[in-house]
Amino acid sequence: xxxxxxxxxxxxxxxxxxxxxxxxxxxxxxxxxxxxxxxxxxxxxxxxxxxxxxxxxxxxxxxxxxxxxxxxxxxxxxxxxxxxxxxxxxxxxxxxxxxxxxxxxxxxxx
Amino acid sequence: xxxxxxxxxxxxxxxxxxxxxxxxxxxxxxxxxxxxxxxxxxxxxxxxxxxxxxxxxxxxxxxxxxxxxxxxxxxxxxxxxxxxxxxxxxxxxxxxxxxxxxxxxxxxxxxxxxxxxxxxxxxxxxxxxxxxxxxxxxxxxxxxxxxxxxxxxxxxx
Numbered sequence: 001x002x003x004x005x006x007x008x009x010x011x012x013x014x015x016x017x018x019x020x021x022x023x024x025x026x027x028x029x030x031x032x033x034x035x036x037x038x039x040x041x042x043x044x045x046x047x048x049x050x051x052x053x054x055x056x057x058x059x060x061x062x063x064x065x066x067x068x069x070x071x072x073x074x075x076x077x078x079x080x081x082x083x084x085x086x087x088x089x090x091x092x093x094x095x096x097x098x099x100x101x102x103x104x105x106x107x108x109x110x
Numbered sequence: 111x112x113x114x115x116x117x118x119x120x121x122x123x124x125x126x127x128x129x130x131x132x133x134x135x136x137x138x139x140x141x142x143x144x145x146x147x148x149x150x151x152x153x154x155x156x157x158x159x160x161x162x163x164x165x166x167x168x169x170x171x172x173x174x175x176x177x178x179x180x181x182x183x184x185x186x187x188x189x190x191x192x193x194x195x196x197x198x199x200x201x202x203x204x205x206x207x208x209x210x211x212x213x214x215x216x217x218x219x220x221x222x223x224x225x226x227x228x229x230x231x232x233x234x235x236x237x238x239x240x241x242x243x244x245x246x247x248x249x250x251x252x253x254x255x256x257x258x259x260x261x262x263x264x265x266x267x
Binding site (some may be wrong): 015016019023024026027028030031032034035036038039040042043057058059062063073074076077078080081084085088094095097098099100101102103104 | 217
């Protein structure tokens, strides 16, 4: 039973990591690429670490796994936020598919 | 916070007394310590700890569900051959005021795929969110306000 859960979580984790990598290549601009890297990647890592915690089933590993997940979930959004923000400030090109930019109006006001 | 530490400490005492330091036994100890503290709460300083902790697992499960659903959606976008992207930056007016809540909200927005918090206005009233699908900006605004902001306020009220 536990093995099934571990295999399932590992499969999900690997699948999402692959999707994150594919997204990184296929998305058109900096901002959409961060979407793929920061989140789908986080989810992939989360499932893999969870699988490790369930597989080893001892307190030390579980606590470390919990801390890894907690820290990744706390820091990944901050990194994504900073990269996209700086990218916008230095004028990183936005994909021509972009339909709306409500931050541009705000920038002119500031 | 002090209550949480007391609860954690009592859980460790439980683990030490039963002699089993496994995660399951610690969790059992934590629940028992929570009940003991709750029983003793009438004679202690009033605290919001008990209500908050009770709401936390529900919120965590709800958030995990949101993350999974949204991740599947993004995965589908990434893998679809035509890749119908309509990205854009959307201004979301905030009703939460405390800085810590704004940070929490911004992080949760980033973790739910499809949206990424980019910038916050100087008066801290508006969050600028980059969305993968910005074809309907009002829907994105509504989503963030209903699925996340309201829940955070309920959790911490």
